[in-house]
Amino acid sequence: MRIVRWRAITPLLVFTAIGALLWWLLADRLARRAAEAVGTAIVGAKVEIQGLHIDLAKGDVTVRGLTVASPHEALKNLFQADELVADIDMLPLLEKKVIIDRLAANGLRFGTPRATDGRVPVDSSGSVSGRVMTEARDWAQRFQVPALQLATGKIDVGTLDPRRLSAIPAAEALSARADSSRRTWQTGLDSLRLAATIDSATATLTRLRGARATDLAALSDARRAIEQLKQARGRVTALERGVTGGLAALRAGVAGLDSAKQRDYAFARGLLKLPTLDAPEIGLALFAPSAVAQFQRALYWTQLARAHMPPGLLPRAEQGPPRVRRSGSTVRFPREHALPGFLLRTAELSFQLDPTAPQPKRYAGRLTGLTSDPALYGRPTLFEASAPAVTAAAMLDHVHATARDTAGATVQGVRVPLIQLPALLMALDPGQGTAQLGFALRGDTIRARWAIRSTHVQWSRDSAAQRSTGADLLWRTLSGISDLQVDAGVTGTLSQPRLVVRSNLDAAIAARLRTMLGEEVAAAERRLRAEVDRQVDPAIAPVRARVTGLQTEITARLAQQRARLDQAQKDLESRLRELTRIRLP
């Protein structure tokens, strides 16, 4: 029997030829779809390509009509590009490594509108972008933005959930502690066995009253009884010390209830949408959502870069390719001095920042060292774009264990996006102005700044909003202001960020608010304090009384026991002195 089926070679060759032909016909389409799928997975929003052509002979890949949707805004693109031409190193493709020596990107346009929602559903467990998006959103939620409600002139007194008040659980805990202390002290008193000691001393005293000075046994019993009484008093003293400490702790707990109540007042104040009258808080209330959105986006891209460009050379797993079968995990095994899985050595970028302008200006930028394995490449990823009125630069340094990411951009003379001020039921159109964003993340220490300057601010009012005298006054105040200066900053760590926002509007609004809402604020504060008192006092008062009662009771009992011991000892010592006194004839 022959092992090889020789006559099947021809069909196999034909089959191989058909496969090659199909690849030749479909390679561009397959590569386009793969690029769209990979891009969408990386960015977390739809990546669409109109045409892609692979020229193996020249080692070129040309992408036409690239559209990358924004993962943050439904009907907006992150950018569009007319054409990308990549000069690819062919040999590393055999190692499944993509090395782009040079990329030329022409006609980049940022923030263009789109007809459909380009965001992909956030799946925090399934994809890297989904997880990073969820983390960035959670991070943005950490900022406590004070609410400002004044356009209707009414202060909303919201529902106060008793489960979120800290004084109530504190009172319950203190009550439990008081009960526990009472049981402990009761057990301590019982274990002293004072009654037996005092009874024994009383019996000895009775015997001693009928005894003579020569009755040495009775005298000895009396001295022993006195010694026992002294020991019992020592035990009482020890217990007293414990009780004194315990009572002090309980009293501190009662004082802590007052502190918890103060915190509840503050918490309720935040909940009740009470307009703040402090200028810094007004800045936060007005511009924090816009500022946090900017920082959240910067954090998203930075963390996404860290996820796809991790430091180190250890094997690392990432989600496998999407397919009908389970994707599994694909593990990368970077090796020192070997090529990284992906490397874009140099990219020349030509872009427009304000494509809707009558005469959009063209800018040029340069990106170097974008790689999936920074430790192998050994240099940080750099981006720079410089032109009159535009300065932008970024550095992603993931070469060492602690990643350092820095980005900064200043753009002058471009249209700054409209800022909605829902708290005021107004919108602010900065028009042509200057926008600045600085973002630095070293490890998990963040330092970011966002600033806007404009001298031609246009104000618009929500026509559907309910009018009120206060809102009208505020409108008249603000609509006369044509300058805008907003400065927002975040410092601290990712887990404990601190946000500061200042604007030139803060003082104006604060002064107007004081005039308009002073009385109402005071009334609202009284209402909320009453509401907190109503919910908290029934929980606190019994505990306070219980602690006071316990203190009185336990102190009295200890004093009583001590008095009985003292009296018994005194009687015994007195009788003993009488018996042992030397009487002269």
Next chain:
Amino acid sequence: MLTLVKLLQSLVKALHSEGTPGQLAAGIALGSILGLTPLLSLHNAIVFALIVLLNVSFPGAMLGWALFVPIGFLLDPLFDSIGHTLLFTPSLTPFFTSLYNMPVVPLTNFNNTVTLGSLVFSVVFFLPLFFATRWGVARYRATIGERVRQSKWYRTVTASKLYNVYRLFRPEA
């Protein structure tokens, strides 16, 4: 339903092919690799070429493929676990690192947990499957095979056009 009918057709044809039980078993065992591992992998091109070039039962291979595709889906969690264990075994890291940085080898997707786990499983499973199938086919042909061959529906199946295509790849004696 059509899939089931085709599967039955393949089974009948394979069992009654002119090939020896060993050829049929080898075909099924090779086909099982196609079914157990993710299809679009470089190693499966090699397995397919072996099926075509080696004197094994081609219908047997197709039968093995068809039979083991659902089993592959069912065992994917196991494959994932096997692959994960292997790829993250520290003593094997230098070996995998060498493979990963070698030309062509990364194109096999060996560094995917499901691909590696299923390939290792199917290779280990290859010989037991081969011997069990060879024994089973021999027993079938010795017992009820002839009666099935004489039945009317068997003749209907073998008269179909597909059967002519099959004859091109039938094992040679």
